[in-house]
Amino acid sequence: MPDRHANPDAPADPARRAVLQLLAAAGLIALGTGRAAAAVPGWPEEAFRKTSQADALAALYGKPLEMSDKVTLQVPEIAENGAVVPVSVGTTLPNVTSVTLLVPENPNTLAASFKFGPGVAPAVSCRLKMAKTSPVIAVVESDGRLFGVSKEVKVTLGGCGG
Amino acid sequence: MTAPRAATRRALLAAALLLGGWAAGAHGQDVAAGRALAFDRAKGNCLACHSMAGGDVPSNVGPELAGMRARFPDREVLRAIIGDEEARNPQTVMPAFGRNLILDDREIEAVIDFLYTL
Amino acid sequence: MPSTIRVRATASGERTEVQALVQHPMESGFVKDSNGQTIPPHYIEVLTFEHDGKVLLTAYWGPAVSKDPYVKFAFAGGKKGDELKVNWTDNLGKSDSLAAKIL
Amino acid sequence: MRRTWRRCALACAGMLLLAAGARAATEAEAGAALRAAEQQQAEAARLRNRWIPAEAALKAAREALRTRDYDRATELAGRAEALARRSVEQAREQETAWRDAVIR
């Protein structure tokens, strides 16, 4: 058979491997190595390099964060797979200009940041990778101030061993 | 190679353990090694099916591993379950760690030492 | 070549809901291939949605966004038949864009 | 019980002797061990029940033999043989045992 030796799953599943290696590399700043091109203008490179929540937020916004129950964050309690964790953020706060998602236990804390134009509803959904069990922090910029909420997502590996 | 008679096998095992223990030194090391084996996905991978302290996963294929010394006062019973549960319960989904050479005798003893701390 | 971008934008009343899926490996740079070689980081950095000459949403992404990334948001003011422009650029300087009709 | 202890003591002595007098395996011994393992694995293949660890140990044994590490080749071939033997045993048992698992 033509693809007998082209087993796409040998030796280990790539996504699982990815998560494992994210784990192994946690704490290392590997981002930026091997970059072939300069960052797209406007992309907050500095913030994406940070490995702590405080540093990432400082680089991105430079202002303090307060927790607020006016920000809603929908994440699973147990991620079905750390490679694809659905995340939804919403808020009742007014004049929202941006939403940022942080995963403190990932090698680099900042996962994604969304800038909202006028007329856009203050809510966004996306899918994130998580290296291991970690809080997910959603930060909403409203009237120039930062409000956040944090929820833990449990990430476990798949059942079958290596 | 047919299986050696039970008594001989026990004797060999005891000898291996004596010598092994002598070489490895402290008993605490066996517990640590047993824990590592139990958690290692390529070895015991106990967490795949059982939840247990320190495991942080919700597996429920097998019973939770807790109160092991009370549940299994006889070490031999626990050894038999890990080694070849199919011999006791032909329809079990528990792999035969000993019979199928997933863990060797010393590794099984270390896992038991660890399980007795739960 | 089919586009790397798939968009579903549906208007109902004042509100237009936008969902997009992009075909992209989103390599983190932490993964090794089967030969033990590190796969270089390759991920979308910026994704934008434009409507009627105005930028609605700008997504700044890092390597922690999932493979074949997805995003959903909504805005006021879109009409059926309007054009929605989507564009992404990645860290290797590659990019793609698509103009989708609002349904 | 006493017999067990006597056996234990004997086995201890034996193992110590083995350890002390451990002598390098020869190419012939390694080759013989590998052939024995290959024979078992061929039977497992015939029964369509080869185990991945058996195949891996066999491959590693061949490699060790190629690099003239006869001790390692002998040890790995021994492991491969034991694994392959068990896989053959499993396949033979399952020829009838599977029926007991059928939903009925």
Add this chain to the structure above:
Amino acid sequence: MRPRSSRRARAATLLALGAVVATGLHPSRAEERPDPAADLRAFQAHFRDRFPQLPIAEFANGPYAMDAGMRQQWEEIMQFPPYDFAVEEGKQAFETPFANGKRYADCFPEGGTGIRQTFPYFDTAAGEVVTLDLAINRCRERNGEKPLPYQTGLMASITAYMAETSRGKPFDIRIPDDKRALAAYEDGKRFFYSRRGQLNFSCASCHVQAAGQRLRGDVLAPALGILASFPIYRSEWGSMGTVDRRFTSCSAQTRSEPFAPQDPGYRNLEYFLSYMSNGVPIAGPGTRP
């Protein structure tokens, strides 16, 4: 392409069924003869008893039918499933003529639309089980094209498209009154229940005995309906995979050397599993963790 002369087979199985009911006895194990219809009733009754609240159609959704937390994530992902790209690619390939001007549609009944639920079938002329994937490659070869690799890529895309045109149609697998067909069925059944590999698992160990239970982050899918969502996009793979890919990785996970894709052993297993799922609607392509 598919011979539809199984009325006799059904009459025969009905007769056999009647005999079993009449005597009120299971055939004793020693003299066991293949009785697919009785097997099917027992198999589906087992899962109905085990998950009484679940309508049969839900079994197509595997772990997502078993666990609320997983279902919620699935619903999020289904808002824009990652297999969309594959369906698009598959549709394009399906509609593109071969070099000789013929198309896939020419190889299949109904032009290849809405027929996924009839695969695999037993080809009484050739005396073997034919899966959809095998039929696709044979179609290619008959038309002078090279066969596709079986586990992922274009094969997954084409079967994804063909599955999508068959959504909601219940599995309709037939076992003709043919000794070879019964033997193929029995071989698949034997494989399903046989312990294999160093971990000593049969398919049934996980997907019957531990169905619905948690294995770390995973929830084990019930065997009933397990192939109804194929091909699948698995987050674990980060790509599409066919039934062959799943069988191969399942084998490897039990530390058993996988067969080659489309090995008769795997085809017979697919035949057995699909027949056991008769009545479960096609829901493919699907997503899985």
